[in-house]
Amino acid sequence: MSLTQYLGLPFAQHALLAAALVAVACGLIGPFVITRGMAFAVHGTSELAFTGAAAGLLLANNAIAGALVGAVVVGGLIGAMGVRERERDSSIGVILAAGMGLGVLLLSFYHGFATEATNILFGDIFGVSGGQLLLLGVIAVGVTVAMTALYRPLLFASVDPEVAVARGVPVRLLGIVFLFILAFTVTEAAQVVGTLLVLSLAITPAAAAHRLADSPLVVAALAVVFALISADGGLLASFESSSVKPSVFVVAISFAIYLVARVAGPWVKSSRRGVAPDGGDTAAGEVTA
Amino acid sequence: MADAPAIRIEQAAVGYGERRIWEGLDLTVPAGEFLAVLGPNGAGKTTLLKVVLGLERPSAGTVEIEGRAPRRGSKRIGYIPQQRAFDRDLPVRGRDLVRFGLDGHRPGVPLARRESRRRVDEVIRAVGATAFAGAPVGRLSGGEQQRLRIAQALLGDPAILLCDEPLLSLDAAHQRVITALIDQRRRQAGTTVVFVTHDINPVLPYVDRVLYLVGGRFAVGSPAEILTAERLSALYGTAVDVLRAGGRVVVVSPDDDELGGTGDGHHPPAVSPPATWEGG
Numbered sequence: 001m002s003l004t005q006y007l008g009l010p011f012a013q014h015a016l017l018a019a020a021l022v023a024v025a026c027g028l029i030g031p032f033v034i035t036r037g038m039a040f041a042v043h044g045t046s047e048l049a050f051t052g053a054a055a056g057l058l059l060a061n062n063a064i065a066g067a068l069v070g071a072v073v074v075g076g077l078i079g080a081m082g083v084r085e086r087e088r089d090s091s092i093g094v095i096l097a098a099g100m101g102l103g104v105l106l107l108s109f110y111h112g113f114a115t116e117a118t119n120i121l122f123g124d125i126f127g128v129s130g131g132q133l134l135l136l137g138v139i140a141v142g143v144t145v146a147m148t149a150l151y152r153p154l155l156f157a158s159v160d161p162e163v164a165v166a167r168g169v170p171v172r173l174l175g176i177v178f179l180f181i182l183a184f185t186v187t188e189a190a191q192v193v194g195t196l197l198v199l200s201l202a203i204t205p206a207a208a209a210h211r212l213a214d215s216p217l218v219v220a221a222l223a224v225v226f227a228l229i230s231a232d233g234g235l236l237a238s239f240e241s242s243s244v245k246p247s248v249f250v251v252a253i254s255f256a257i258y259l260v261a262r263v264a265g266p267w268v269k270s271s272r273r274g275v276a277p278d279g280g281d282t283a284a285g286e287v288t289a
Numbered sequence: 290m291a292d293a294p295a296i297r298i299e300q301a302a303v304g305y306g307e308r309r310i311w312e313g314l315d316l317t318v319p320a321g322e323f324l325a326v327l328g329p330n331g332a333g334k335t336t337l338l339k340v341v342l343g344l345e346r347p348s349a350g351t352v353e354i355e356g357r358a359p360r361r362g363s364k365r366i367g368y369i370p371q372q373r374a375f376d377r378d379l380p381v382r383g384r385d386l387v388r389f390g391l392d393g394h395r396p397g398v399p400l401a402r403r404e405s406r407r408r409v410d411e412v413i414r415a416v417g418a419t420a421f422a423g424a425p426v427g428r429l430s431g432g433e434q435q436r437l438r439i440a441q442a443l444l445g446d447p448a449i450l451l452c453d454e455p456l457l458s459l460d461a462a463h464q465r466v467i468t469a470l471i472d473q474r475r476r477q478a479g480t481t482v483v484f485v486t487h488d489i490n491p492v493l494p495y496v497d498r499v500l501y502l503v504g505g506r507f508a509v510g511s512p513a514e515i516l517t518a519e520r521l522s523a524l525y526g527t528a529v530d531v532l533r534a535g536g537r538v539v540v541v542s543p544d545d546d547e548l549g550g551t552g553d554g555h556h557p558p559a560v561s562p563p564a565t566w567e568g569g
């Protein structure tokens with residue numbers, strides 16, 4: 001079948017739409033994941049989406065519902081165990097290990113199709129049904145609305161927490177809310193690229209954007225664009241190949257974008273800034289009124 | 290504003306039981322005063338700022354800011370923290386940091402409106418930061434960052450400026466620039482300045498009064514009144530020397546660790562302060 005024939009099929013349209021929704025959500029949270037140093041939290045919650053999905057499969061034969069419930073539990077657990085950065089990483093490590101063990105145990109009781117289990121790990125966007133697509137869409141819209149509303153205070157709290165607190169920003173509360181937004185987004189992304197490759201959408205596009213721009217808004221916009229290109233580009237590429245999973249193409253594209261950004265970044269940034277301000281200590285002069 | 294002092298604190302205490310940080314604190318700061326808050330680590334200097342900011346409630350006594358109870362996020366108060374290290378690649382420019390002072394607490398997305406851009410540009414110019422405000426904050430020197438901090442705090446047009454060790458980790462030249470900028474604002478706008486510092490010297494030319502906190506006790510007065518061996522020895526409850534040389538004042542106190550660490554002139558570590566408290 002040709003690409004245009006594929007594009008006429010409902011399952012392909014569903015998959016592309018789902019991937020786009022997920023990409024927008026990932027692109028929005030990505031810069032904050034980097035600024036707040038939460039890459040490990042993304043990895044932790046995505047691995048634990050596996051545990052939730054395994055439980056969902058076993059109890060209700062519904063991996064997505066299980067993963068979403070799991071995300072809420074995990075967000076709450078990480079939030080309760082430690083919001084401070086240093087505590088947080090060890091808490092996540094502990095929960096991650098215990099959760100994965102539980103997931104493997106649950107899967108050993110599951111006697112359905114084995115592919116269901118591997119789909120959780122590596123993603124199966126083509127299996128998305130109409131009902132699941134609706135659910136993914138509602139969550140993606142929710143994440144987008146929440147991130148738009150919280151953008152400014154969350155950036156303030158992430159970059160400059162002491163002053164943000166002094167200005168009355170609820171820094172702790174925002175941190176916990178962001179954990180839940182992150183958990184939902186990661187669970188969504190796991191449907192497209194699988195729990196093992198979530199970082200390719202939740203971190204890589206934002207990391208590439210970081211390399212190219214200094215302005216927070218430009219970085220956010222670039223991250224969304226890069227995530228969209230990776231997710232939908234990966235799906236389109238996979239139509240041409242029957243044996244390789246779409247997630248492989250998604251990862252490959254996002255990684256390629258990152259490499260280009262990494263190489264091009266210094267030039268792009270210095271030309272935008274005019275001069276490269278490299279640690280110059282220029283403020284020793286007098287006070288200018 | 291009217292007639293109410295900028296800050297009025299009466300018989301205030303913070304902390305409970307054994308963990309009492311200070312108590313019986315009486316302090317009235319008239320509008321436009323430059324008050325330096327001195328004292329060793331753990332004396333509750335930052336806690337005092339938190340109380341004024343409404344982030345911490347006193348366990349006893351009353352605190353009033355311009356005649357009203359402290360309120361979190363009050364626009365009347367600007368806050369300048371100590372310089373901190375930002376990630377070099379943090380995609381936040383100097384002007385983004387400054388802009389937080391305008392509307393960082395409000396929901397939504399900080400779109401570049403003409404009015405907000407004008408105000409940000411204006412305040413950046415006022416602190417002499419125009420040349421580097423477009424660079425990422427992580428690439429700026431400590432002195433450059435602190436200029437932007439002042440711009441950030443001034444953007445809210447505060448009546449009271451709280452500074453928490455803003456000179457820490459700056460060299461002497463930058464310390465002079467930053468304190469001069471803060472005092473310039475005070476003279477131009479009648480802004481009250483509460484300046485927490487462990488070193489009085491950079492602010493000595495501007496200071497009206499000193500609040501010295503030690504082990505739950507305190508003393509308030511002009512630098513000449515407070516920074517004497519007699520007064521500080523009484524406050525510390527142990528012998529303290531005050532050295533004056535070349536216009537600088539050095540307090541050689543038993544539990545200071547910021548005096549060079551040579552050990553010379555240092556007394557053995559102080560025993561914990563007695564359970565009785567005296568006002569200054």
